[in-house]
Amino acid sequence: MGDLHVWAPEGVGEITEGDDLAAVLLAAIDDLRDGDVLVVTSKAVSKAEGRVRPGTRDDWLAGETTRLVARRGPTRIVRNRLGLTMAAAGIDNSNVEAGSVVLLPEDPDRSARELREAVAGRRDVNVGVVVTDTAGRAWRDGQTDIAIGAAGLVVAESFAGRVDAHGNELAVTAPAVADELASAAELAQGKLGGRPCAVVRGRADLVLPTGEHGTGAAALIRPDGADLFGWGAREAVIRAVAGAAADRGPFGSPVSAEELADALHDAGLAARVTHADGVTADGSRADAVRIVAFAHGWEVDGSDTDLRLRPVSP
Structure with a gap:
Protein backbone atom coordinates (compact mmCIF):
# COMPACT_ATOMS: atom_id res chain seq x y z
CA MET A 1 0.00 0.00 0.00
CA VAL A 52 -33.65 0.06 -19.75
CA ARG A 53 -37.40 0.53 -19.46
CA PRO A 54 -39.90 3.04 -20.87
CA GLY A 55 -41.65 5.28 -18.36
CA THR A 56 -40.80 7.07 -15.13
CA ARG A 57 -39.32 6.11 -11.79
CA ASP A 58 -42.80 5.97 -10.28
CA ASP A 59 -43.87 3.49 -12.96
CA TRP A 60 -41.24 0.97 -11.88
CA LEU A 61 -40.77 1.77 -8.20
CA ALA A 62 -43.24 -0.74 -6.79
CA GLY A 63 -41.69 -3.65 -8.68
CA GLU A 64 -38.20 -2.84 -7.42
CA THR A 65 -39.24 -2.22 -3.79
CA THR A 66 -39.58 -4.67 -0.91
CA ARG A 67 -40.63 -2.02 1.62
CA LEU A 68 -40.80 1.73 2.14
CA VAL A 69 -38.26 2.96 4.69
CA ALA A 70 -38.93 6.71 4.70
CA ARG A 71 -40.85 9.32 2.75
CA ARG A 72 -40.32 13.05 2.54
CA GLY A 73 -42.58 14.75 0.02
CA PRO A 74 -42.03 13.08 -3.35
CA THR A 75 -38.83 11.36 -2.19
CA ARG A 76 -39.10 7.67 -1.37
CA ILE A 77 -36.28 5.89 0.43
CA VAL A 78 -36.91 2.17 0.02
CA ARG A 79 -35.28 -1.17 0.60
CA ASN A 80 -35.07 -2.65 -2.87
CA ARG A 81 -35.12 -6.22 -4.10
CA LEU A 82 -31.30 -6.40 -3.76
CA GLY A 83 -31.50 -5.44 -0.08
CA LEU A 84 -30.05 -1.98 -0.72
CA THR A 85 -31.69 1.03 0.94
CA MET A 86 -31.76 3.78 -1.68
CA ALA A 87 -33.79 6.67 -3.03
CA ALA A 88 -36.29 5.42 -5.64
CA ALA A 89 -34.85 1.88 -5.36
CA GLY A 90 -31.82 2.96 -7.39
CA ILE A 91 -33.91 3.55 -10.52
CA ASP A 92 -32.13 6.17 -12.63
CA ASN A 93 -33.37 8.53 -15.31
CA SER A 94 -30.06 10.26 -16.11
CA ASN A 95 -27.78 9.49 -19.06
CA VAL A 96 -30.62 7.70 -20.78
CA GLU A 97 -33.09 8.72 -23.49
CA ALA A 98 -35.92 10.97 -22.32
CA GLY A 99 -38.95 8.96 -21.26
CA SER A 100 -36.85 6.00 -20.14
CA VAL A 101 -35.29 4.78 -16.90
CA VAL A 102 -32.55 2.32 -16.03
CA LEU A 103 -33.16 -0.38 -13.43
CA LEU A 104 -30.30 -1.85 -11.42
CA ILE A 221 -25.55 -5.22 3.22
CA ARG A 222 -26.82 -5.43 6.77
CA PRO A 223 -29.73 -7.85 7.15
CA ASP A 224 -33.10 -6.22 7.58
CA GLY A 225 -33.51 -5.63 11.30
CA ALA A 226 -29.78 -5.38 12.01
CA ASP A 227 -29.60 -1.73 10.96
CA LEU A 228 -30.18 0.93 13.63
CA PHE A 229 -32.27 2.90 11.13
CA GLY A 230 -34.67 0.33 9.74
CA TRP A 231 -37.43 2.95 9.58
CA GLY A 232 -37.33 6.69 9.04
CA ALA A 233 -38.05 8.72 12.19
CA ARG A 234 -41.66 9.50 11.26
CA GLU A 235 -42.32 6.08 9.81
CA ALA A 236 -41.05 4.36 12.97
CA VAL A 237 -43.66 6.22 15.02
CA ILE A 238 -46.45 5.28 12.62
CA ARG A 239 -45.41 1.61 12.46
CA ALA A 240 -45.13 1.30 16.23
CA VAL A 241 -48.55 2.87 16.74
CA ALA A 242 -50.13 0.64 14.09
CA GLY A 243 -48.46 -2.41 15.64
CA ALA A 244 -48.73 -4.73 12.64
CA ALA A 245 -46.74 -7.93 13.12
CA ALA A 246 -45.28 -7.65 9.60
CA ASP A 247 -43.64 -4.36 10.60
CA ARG A 248 -41.60 -5.77 13.49
CA GLY A 249 -38.57 -6.88 11.48
CA PRO A 250 -36.89 -3.51 10.84
CA PHE A 251 -37.03 -2.66 14.56
CA GLY A 252 -34.58 -5.47 15.22
CA SER A 253 -34.43 -8.34 17.70
CA PRO A 254 -36.09 -8.04 21.11
CA VAL A 255 -34.04 -6.03 23.61
CA SER A 256 -33.25 -7.22 27.13
CA ALA A 257 -35.74 -6.79 29.93
CA GLU A 258 -33.52 -4.11 31.47
CA GLU A 259 -33.34 -2.13 28.23
CA LEU A 260 -37.10 -2.28 27.77
CA ALA A 261 -37.68 -1.10 31.34
CA ASP A 262 -35.27 1.79 30.74
CA ALA A 263 -37.11 2.71 27.51
CA LEU A 264 -40.45 2.69 29.30
CA HIS A 265 -39.03 4.89 32.04
CA ASP A 266 -37.63 7.28 29.41
CA ALA A 267 -41.17 7.54 28.00
CA GLY A 268 -42.51 8.41 31.46
CA LEU A 269 -44.05 4.99 32.03
CA ALA A 270 -43.66 3.07 35.28
CA ALA A 271 -42.14 -0.38 34.78
CA ARG A 272 -40.01 -2.95 36.54
CA VAL A 273 -38.10 -6.09 35.58
CA THR A 274 -39.56 -9.26 37.11
CA HIS A 275 -37.14 -11.77 35.53
CA ALA A 276 -34.98 -12.15 32.42
CA ASP A 277 -37.98 -12.45 30.11
CA GLY A 278 -40.49 -10.51 32.13
CA VAL A 279 -41.37 -6.86 32.65
CA THR A 280 -44.46 -5.36 34.25
CA ALA A 281 -45.72 -1.87 33.52
CA ASP A 282 -48.43 0.45 34.80
CA GLY A 283 -51.64 -0.43 32.99
CA SER A 284 -53.11 3.08 33.26
CA ARG A 285 -51.34 4.01 30.02
CA ALA A 286 -51.70 0.71 28.24
CA ASP A 287 -51.61 2.13 24.69
CA ALA A 288 -48.33 3.93 25.31
CA VAL A 289 -46.81 0.84 26.90
CA ARG A 290 -47.84 -1.29 23.93
CA ILE A 291 -46.26 1.15 21.45
CA VAL A 292 -42.93 1.28 23.29
CA ALA A 293 -42.94 -2.49 23.73
CA PHE A 294 -43.65 -3.06 20.03
CA ALA A 295 -40.70 -0.88 18.98
CA HIS A 296 -38.41 -2.91 21.24
CA GLY A 297 -39.55 -6.38 20.18
CA TRP A 298 -41.86 -7.06 23.11
CA GLU A 299 -45.61 -7.43 23.48
CA VAL A 300 -48.28 -7.16 26.14
CA ASP A 301 -49.11 -10.58 27.54
CA GLY A 302 -52.42 -10.09 29.34
CA SER A 303 -54.15 -6.98 30.62
CA ASP A 304 -54.55 -6.02 34.24
CA THR A 305 -53.72 -3.16 36.57
CA ASP A 306 -50.10 -4.11 35.91
CA LEU A 307 -49.39 -5.10 32.32
CA ARG A 308 -47.22 -8.18 31.84
CA LEU A 309 -44.76 -7.89 28.94
CA ARG A 310 -42.75 -10.59 27.20
CA PRO A 311 -40.35 -10.64 24.24
CA VAL A 312 -41.78 -11.70 20.91
CA SER A 313 -40.54 -15.09 19.75
CA PRO A 314 -38.59 -15.01 16.46
Missing part, protein backbone atom coordinates in the same frame (compact mmCIF):
# COMPACT_ATOMS: atom_id res chain seq x y z
CA GLY A 2 1.07 3.58 -0.57
CA ASP A 3 0.56 4.99 -4.04
CA LEU A 4 -2.86 4.59 -5.60
CA HIS A 5 -3.35 5.24 -9.30
CA VAL A 6 -6.88 5.70 -10.64
CA TRP A 7 -7.81 6.53 -14.21
CA ALA A 8 -10.98 6.47 -16.27
CA PRO A 9 -10.46 5.86 -20.01
CA GLU A 10 -12.29 7.85 -22.65
CA GLY A 11 -13.82 6.51 -25.83
CA VAL A 12 -16.11 3.82 -24.43
CA GLY A 13 -19.17 5.20 -26.21
CA GLU A 14 -22.84 4.48 -25.62
CA ILE A 15 -23.61 0.98 -24.34
CA THR A 16 -26.80 -0.71 -25.54
CA GLU A 17 -28.63 -3.95 -24.88
CA GLY A 18 -26.74 -7.01 -26.04
CA ASP A 19 -23.32 -5.33 -26.17
CA ASP A 20 -20.36 -7.45 -25.15
CA LEU A 21 -19.50 -5.32 -22.12
CA ALA A 22 -16.05 -6.80 -21.58
CA ALA A 23 -15.10 -6.18 -25.21
CA VAL A 24 -16.42 -2.61 -25.14
CA LEU A 25 -14.52 -1.73 -21.97
CA LEU A 26 -11.29 -3.50 -22.89
CA ALA A 27 -11.19 -1.68 -26.21
CA ALA A 28 -10.69 1.54 -24.24
CA ILE A 29 -8.19 0.14 -21.71
CA ASP A 30 -4.67 -0.31 -23.04
CA ASP A 31 -2.92 -1.20 -19.79
CA LEU A 32 -4.49 -3.76 -17.47
CA ARG A 33 -2.39 -5.79 -15.06
CA ASP A 34 -2.73 -8.53 -12.49
CA GLY A 35 -3.94 -6.99 -9.24
CA ASP A 36 -5.79 -4.09 -10.85
CA VAL A 37 -9.40 -3.43 -9.94
CA LEU A 38 -11.80 -2.73 -12.81
CA VAL A 39 -14.63 -0.50 -11.63
CA VAL A 40 -17.73 -0.16 -13.81
CA THR A 41 -20.97 1.72 -13.24
CA SER A 42 -24.15 -0.25 -12.71
CA LYS A 43 -25.73 1.82 -15.47
CA ALA A 44 -23.28 0.43 -18.02
CA VAL A 45 -23.97 -3.09 -16.79
CA SER A 46 -27.73 -2.54 -16.81
CA LYS A 47 -27.74 -1.14 -20.33
CA ALA A 48 -25.77 -4.10 -21.65
CA GLU A 49 -28.13 -6.48 -19.83
CA GLY A 50 -31.26 -4.85 -21.23
CA ARG A 51 -32.49 -3.18 -18.05
CA PRO A 105 -28.82 -5.14 -12.66
CA GLU A 106 -30.72 -8.28 -11.73
CA ASP A 107 -27.72 -9.63 -9.80
CA PRO A 108 -24.75 -7.20 -9.60
CA ASP A 109 -22.42 -9.78 -8.00
CA ARG A 110 -23.13 -12.23 -10.82
CA SER A 111 -22.54 -9.46 -13.35
CA ALA A 112 -19.18 -8.72 -11.70
CA ARG A 113 -18.20 -12.38 -11.80
CA GLU A 114 -19.07 -12.71 -15.47
CA LEU A 115 -17.12 -9.56 -16.34
CA ARG A 116 -14.10 -10.74 -14.35
CA GLU A 117 -14.08 -14.09 -16.13
CA ALA A 118 -14.44 -12.42 -19.54
CA VAL A 119 -11.52 -10.08 -18.85
CA ALA A 120 -9.36 -12.99 -17.68
CA GLY A 121 -10.20 -14.95 -20.81
CA ARG A 122 -9.36 -12.12 -23.19
CA ARG A 123 -6.40 -10.43 -21.51
CA ASP A 124 -5.07 -13.26 -19.32
CA VAL A 125 -5.01 -10.96 -16.30
CA ASN A 126 -6.38 -11.47 -12.82
CA VAL A 127 -8.34 -8.40 -11.79
CA GLY A 128 -10.96 -7.61 -9.21
CA VAL A 129 -14.24 -6.15 -10.45
CA VAL A 130 -16.54 -3.67 -8.73
CA VAL A 131 -20.00 -2.64 -9.97
CA THR A 132 -20.99 0.75 -8.56
CA ASP A 133 -24.03 2.91 -7.99
CA THR A 134 -24.59 6.30 -6.42
CA ALA A 135 -26.20 6.52 -2.99
CA GLY A 136 -26.91 9.05 -0.27
CA ARG A 137 -25.78 8.64 3.33
CA ALA A 138 -27.58 9.12 6.63
CA TRP A 139 -26.52 12.34 8.36
CA ARG A 140 -24.57 13.60 5.32
CA ASP A 141 -25.52 15.85 2.41
CA GLY A 142 -24.48 14.81 -1.07
CA GLN A 143 -23.95 11.38 -2.58
CA THR A 144 -21.05 9.06 -3.24
CA ASP A 145 -20.56 5.88 -5.23
CA ILE A 146 -20.74 2.53 -3.45
CA ALA A 147 -20.13 -1.06 -4.49
CA ILE A 148 -23.32 -2.97 -5.27
CA GLY A 149 -21.50 -5.82 -7.00
CA ALA A 150 -18.01 -7.28 -6.67
CA ALA A 151 -15.98 -10.28 -7.75
CA GLY A 152 -12.45 -11.43 -7.01
CA LEU A 153 -12.11 -8.85 -4.28
CA VAL A 154 -11.95 -8.55 -0.52
CA VAL A 155 -14.88 -6.19 0.03
CA ALA A 156 -14.18 -5.42 3.69
CA GLU A 157 -10.83 -5.61 5.48
CA SER A 158 -10.76 -6.96 9.02
CA PHE A 159 -8.66 -5.30 11.70
CA ALA A 160 -10.27 -7.13 14.62
CA GLY A 161 -7.76 -7.63 17.42
CA ARG A 162 -5.13 -5.33 15.93
CA VAL A 163 -3.71 -2.33 17.76
CA ASP A 164 -2.31 1.01 16.66
CA ALA A 165 1.19 2.37 17.33
CA HIS A 166 0.08 3.50 20.81
CA GLY A 167 -1.30 0.12 21.80
CA ASN A 168 -4.96 1.07 21.36
CA GLU A 169 -7.30 -1.53 19.92
CA LEU A 170 -8.75 -0.29 16.65
CA ALA A 171 -12.39 0.77 16.94
CA VAL A 172 -13.14 0.44 13.21
CA THR A 173 -12.53 -3.21 12.47
CA ALA A 174 -13.92 -3.62 8.95
CA PRO A 175 -13.26 -0.78 6.48
CA ALA A 176 -15.58 -1.24 3.48
CA VAL A 177 -12.77 -1.14 0.94
CA ALA A 178 -15.04 -2.02 -1.99
CA ASP A 179 -17.04 1.15 -1.31
CA GLU A 180 -13.81 3.14 -0.99
CA LEU A 181 -12.63 1.85 -4.36
CA ALA A 182 -16.01 2.76 -5.89
CA SER A 183 -15.85 6.34 -4.63
CA ALA A 184 -12.21 6.73 -5.69
CA ALA A 185 -13.13 5.58 -9.20
CA GLU A 186 -16.04 8.02 -9.37
CA LEU A 187 -13.63 10.92 -8.78
CA ALA A 188 -11.84 9.95 -11.99
CA GLN A 189 -14.99 9.16 -13.96
CA GLY A 190 -17.13 12.18 -13.13
CA LYS A 191 -20.87 12.27 -13.68
CA LEU A 192 -20.95 13.86 -17.11
CA GLY A 193 -17.70 12.65 -18.63
CA GLY A 194 -19.06 9.61 -20.44
CA ARG A 195 -16.54 7.35 -18.69
CA PRO A 196 -18.43 4.33 -17.37
CA CYS A 197 -15.37 2.49 -16.09
CA ALA A 198 -12.15 3.14 -14.24
CA VAL A 199 -9.06 1.18 -13.26
CA VAL A 200 -7.64 1.33 -9.75
CA ARG A 201 -4.03 0.23 -9.32
CA GLY A 202 -2.18 -0.08 -6.04
CA ARG A 203 -4.36 -2.43 -3.97
CA ALA A 204 -3.41 -5.79 -5.42
CA ASP A 205 -3.52 -7.09 -1.85
CA LEU A 206 -7.32 -6.95 -2.08
CA VAL A 207 -7.56 -8.98 -5.30
CA LEU A 208 -8.26 -12.68 -4.81
CA PRO A 209 -6.54 -15.49 -6.73
CA THR A 210 -7.90 -16.60 -10.07
CA GLY A 211 -11.06 -18.65 -9.63
CA GLU A 212 -11.88 -17.19 -6.22
CA HIS A 213 -14.67 -14.63 -6.52
CA GLY A 214 -15.18 -13.96 -2.82
CA THR A 215 -18.31 -12.93 -0.97
CA GLY A 216 -19.43 -10.25 -3.42
CA ALA A 217 -20.74 -6.85 -2.42
CA ALA A 218 -23.92 -8.40 -1.02
CA ALA A 219 -21.85 -9.19 2.08
CA LEU A 220 -21.76 -5.47 2.87
